[in-house]
Amino acid sequence: MGMAVDGLISGLDTTSLINSLMQAEAIPQTLLKSKVTDSTTYITAMQALNTKVAALADLATKTSKPAGVDLHTATSSSAGVTATAGPGATDGNLDFTVDRLAQAQVTVTGPLTQWPDQPPVLTFVAADGTMKQITAASSSIADVAAAINTAGVGVSATRVSAGLDPSTGQPLYRLQLSSTKTGAAGAFTMYRGTPADVTAGTAANLLSDPGAAQVRAAQDAQVTLWAGTGAAQTVTSSTNTFSDVLPGVSMTVTAASATPVTLTVARNDSAISDVANSLVSSLNDIFTFINQKNAVATGTDSAGGTTVTGGAFTGDSTARDVTSKLASAVSTPINGISPSTYGISMTSTGEITFDKDKFAAAIAADPDAAKAALQTVAGRVADASNVLSDKFSGIITSKINGEQSMVKGLNDQILEWDSRLADRRTTLEHTYSNLEVQLQQLQSQSSWLTGQLSGLSSGSA
Structure with a gap:
């Protein structure tokens, strides 16, 4: 300051x-x-x-x-087929039929008040033959579903109400088992028993239980190129998107069609x-x-x-x-x-x-x-x-x-x-x-001198 x-x-x-x-x-x-x-x-x-x-x-x-x-642009003659063209695409057109769409497997158990095995031991067999055992915490349907959902077997389980047991009045449930991916590679089989039981042929297939059913089979999407000719050729995809039919072109099918679809690629x-x-x-x-x-x-x-x-x-x-x-x-x-x-x-x-x-x-x-x-x-x-x-x-x-x-x-x-x-x-x-x-000192000295001079003047007088 x-x-x-x-x-x-x-x-x-x-x-x-x-x-x-x-x-x-x-x-x-x-x-x-x-x-x-x-x-x-x-x-x-x-x-x-x-x-x-x-x-x-x-x-x-x-x-x-x-x-x-x-x-390039890719256009389709059918609303059930959409396509996009990227790098590598070339001008041309292609006719094909859409035979079927890809779908995931869905299987349901029969009505159950609780899982019949104590403890519940299950084995899932994937499409490639891989086996994985799951053991639930208890025989409750909810615990079995939870065990499946956390096992990482590519299958999700949902507990669905199935009414009441007519003899006991207890709640009944079904387990809906769905593959987490579409296509034939997502197919699975579930057995009651260990992998050793499955190998020995003594494990019960889930579908053999009363009331169990396969609601939907796993399948790949399929199109047929040049259908009805001697050059007919089928192409499959685990999803509804095909990226290897034409170079640089990806097409997605949303509806089956026996009528030929024309896909046109242009600059x-x-x-x-x-x-x-x-x-x-x-x-x-x-x-x-x-x-x-x-x-x-x-x-x-x-x-x-x-x-x-x-x-x-x-x-x-x-x-x-x-x-x-x-x-x-x-x-x-x-x-x-x-x-x-x-x-x-x-x-x-x-x-x-x-x-x-x-x-x-x-x-x-x-x-x-x-x-x-x-x-x-x-x-x-x-x-x-x-x-x-x-x-x-x-x-x-x-x-x-x-x-x-x-x-x-x-x-x-x-x-x-x-x-x-x-x-x-x-x-x-x-x-x-x-x-x-x-200045203050000089002023003081000046005042003193003035006083002294005034005194001298008074004395002289």
Whole structure:
């Protein structure tokens, strides 16, 4: 806290005087703070630019790969069949019938008041012959169900009410046993007894108990290609989705159909065009951002004069480098052919435009050439973007790191100035305080001398 040294003797407003002197002393620190503010604004803008360029690098990298432009649509003549086409799909069509859908096995026990065996020992035999024994905590149907559900045998058990025992009036229950996966591989058999009993043939099959039944058998989904011809071929799947009938195509069946279904796969020119448009839009977003940060603002100061304030990127070489590298990547000819042939052009103002109609005409005329051109442009944009935004060695990244290091150094200097200015204020306060003391002493001496002189004058008289 500063000393209150306003001049009681001198009459000077020493507080204001010291504050004025300190403002002059603090000019170097004020300049440092202004530099930190400007640099922080620049870093924030450069980080936003880096994020945009990194996103462009990801998009361009995906577009440059075959899967990025190898886009197709798959359509079905039946509402009971849906399909999607991915990488590797080729144009064509295929006829097939849907013979059956995949389903999980469901088996139920007969009505029981409690499990007939003490203790309940069960053996599940999977479709591949694997056996697993389960022992329940008690003979209650609930405990048997719990033991099955926690055993990890690929079967879930549900206790279902089955009325009352007509002779005893006790509640009856059935256990519904369901495979946890569809397809023939999910089939199971449950025996009352140990695996050794099953092997010896002495274990009772659940379905042999009174009232037990198999509600639904496990089965694979099945389609028949070219049904009714000498080339008929069946294809099965443990689920209702088939992913290996046609390359790159996944189809899901939801209803059986003896009437042939036609699956058609065609190149999706609209989707490929959208990919190209997204690439151009991402580039323009970056150019627009740089232009905004390059803009110079004018205003009026307190004296009525005109002020000119540069943007965060005004005169910045890194921002110019970003624009130059990306513009070159997208506008350089492809094997001597301008990208404008495929609808990608650069205007005189530096904006990238995409002509969907021109691209559609190019891909219709030569699909492979149009897709290859788009991949080439995307690959060059990806390379340029990675050079700029790589998180370790990118040009933008390095610039940000350098600015952050400089700001740290400036902040250290500002802290040093805080200490220096505090010492200077203390010195000034002591100086003016001592001045007041000296003035007070001089005033006292003056009063004493005046008194002495007055006494001499009185004595002479």
